[in-house]
Amino acid sequence: MTNKTAWVLGATGLVGTQLVKELSNSKIYSGIHLLTRSEMKITDAKCIGHVVDFNNLSKYSDLFKVSDVFICLGTTIKKAKSKEAFRKVDYDYVIEAAKMAKTANVEK
Template identity: 45%
Template sequence: MEKRKALVLGATGLIGREVVNMLIAHDQYERVTVLVRRKLDITHPKLIQVTADFDRLEQNSEAFRVDDVFSCLGTTIKTAKTKENFKKVDHGYTIKAAELAAGQGTSNFLTVSAIGADSKSMFFYNKVKGMVEDDL
């Protein structure tokens, strides 16, 4: 079986870090690339870290030439400071990443959503997560 290549977005977060650890430990993956704003404190022969400006994600379009993209992007209102910034990260970056992945012929695009995700929800968090699901 041919070895796979993966790209992880949101690798510095709780879920993303675990996804990276699982992928580098898995025999099926020969390379795991992470696009990050700041480098991870881990090293591994399979791991390639690329510092990226997520507002200009298209500058890293070549990184999306992989078999599987794992999008673990997300923030909190507290960290984002505004609803607009929250939506930009959770929705905008995720959708842009999916578009770039499709453009590079990526086989699988997987994203972390939320229980209760619904674009018609009265709760902003669930609404944004639902919008992501709808738009994917």
């Protein structure tokens, strides 16, 4: 196992859930930070849950001290209920997270 750490945005969705399983089974990561809107049941000792307000993601810049960032965020227009809300999840949050990762000098 290495000392690499990962950060996963969108860990509760279809893709994010599968990614977390893969990362947990990997010997590459010693820690996996899961940023979610609500509390989630975590059974893997490598995983650390963080409930965040995605509208104020910059408040959590200290959480970006990781090796790699994975963004698995997405919604449907049906769930979002408006084009504006859909864009916020599928675009605005993703761009903000990417900027924060770049500022924190995340490797990948």
